[in-house]
Amino acid sequence: MIGQGVLRECLLDPGVERVLAIGRSPSGQTHAKLRDLVHRDLFDYSAIERELTGFDACFFCLGVSSAGMSEQEYRRITYDLTIAAATTLARVNPAMTFIYTSGAGADSTERGPVAWARVRGALENALFRLPFRAVYSFRPAAVQPLHGIRSRTAMYRAFYAVGRPLWPLLKLLAPAYVSTTEIIGRAMLQVARHGAPKQVLENRDINAIVKRS
Helix, strand or coil: CHHHHHHHHHHHCCCCCCEEEEECCCCCCCCCCEEEEECCCCCCCHHHHHHHCCCCEEEECCCCCCCCCCHHHHHHHHHHHHHHHHHHHHHHCCCCEEEEECCCCCCCCCCCCCHHHHHHHHHHHHHHCCCCCEEEEEECCEEECCCCCCCCCHHHHHHHHHHHHHHHHHHHHCHHHEEEHHHHHHHHHHHHHHCCCCCEEEHHHHHHHHHHC
């Protein structure tokens, strides 16, 4: 869902020259500066390394819910998959900025009681050690999908359908914990261009980046 929002903002931004969208299926978008690259094995990029050079930034937005998964399963899909992409990019395109979509509550100590938070925190720490020009972790909390964007996860779609009338109230009561797909996409572009004062950006930090721009 966040990836759809980031892609939309990239395509709308006149300062973005070209976009390469990599996934197991096409993005579903058509645009003169967009190229879809369907790649089935997201744990191995050796066959497409030549396609990955010359980019200023990677916005890594893949992710799954940990519901119903063991920690080992969640770690493979979350940690191993992301590191496979990031280590390849750091080697073939080290001048890029890598921005990872994490989540509010990620545990940087890697020792907390919540499995998904430990995995996310360990992944952030591993990414920060890679030799990119810069690495940032975005930790959004409640994200409102805009412009017809829908989550591909059935559970989340149901949540958003039921909770749609509550968004205005949530924004009023807890504005620091609410963002939108549009804000996150615009914030990633800002950070890719100008950097940020810290590597871990919580929801309130993400919103503030767009308010200042």
